[in-house]
Amino acid sequence: MIILYTSPGCASCRKAKQWLKDNDMKFIEKNIFTTLLKEDEIKYLLQRSENGTEDLISTRSKAFQELNRSLDDFSIKELVELIQKNPSILKRPIMISEKSFVVGYDDDEITTLVPPQLRVVAAKACNPSCANYPICGKVRENSENAAN
Structure with a gap:
């Protein structure tokens, strides 16, 4: 089963969702703004990402820019709390299955979910x-x- 983390108004999220539907891939969609991401879930995402925080956190997002801090300045606990309070700092979509982990929409990379x-x-x-x-x-x- 694939978990698809999305947000409203995200064009890449809509593309990913449509690709999954078109390819008859079963998935659970989680809107990051209406579903509270649990601490264990965020830690799992961080563990699965190849480059950790760099793969998941949009340092160019307005919410992150306003912090005036570097990713290296955060402990894991602080980062988890930050994501829970400001889910908009996450890159989207995030697609995770038992064997694959894809951040963003890319026509080639999404096929790893097959x-x-x-x-x-x-x-x-x-x-x-x-x-x-x-x-x-x-x-x-x-x-x-x-x-x-």
Whole structure:
């Protein structure tokens, strides 16, 4: 199951949600402004992010800028409290599954949410007998040839 952290008015959040729906991916949506993020949940997000706070906190957000502090100035406890009081400092969307963690919307990166076994099936299904092969199959061939 995927947990999708969103906020109202976020275009990237809408894209991510639509992508998940279009790809029949089951998810739970959590609006960061109407759902209180628990301390353990925030700590889990921080642990899962590759670069910790840098991946999750928007230091360019107005709420963070007004603090006049660096991310390094915060203890984990202070950071958790800050996120709970000011969820707008989180980058969005945040998508997390058992094996994947994606922050922001990126057409390529979001595909990591698709289980590996399904990616293999999809790759094998694209062959010359497919009606869309002249379009997508040729694109794949060209990109594979360019990589070699």
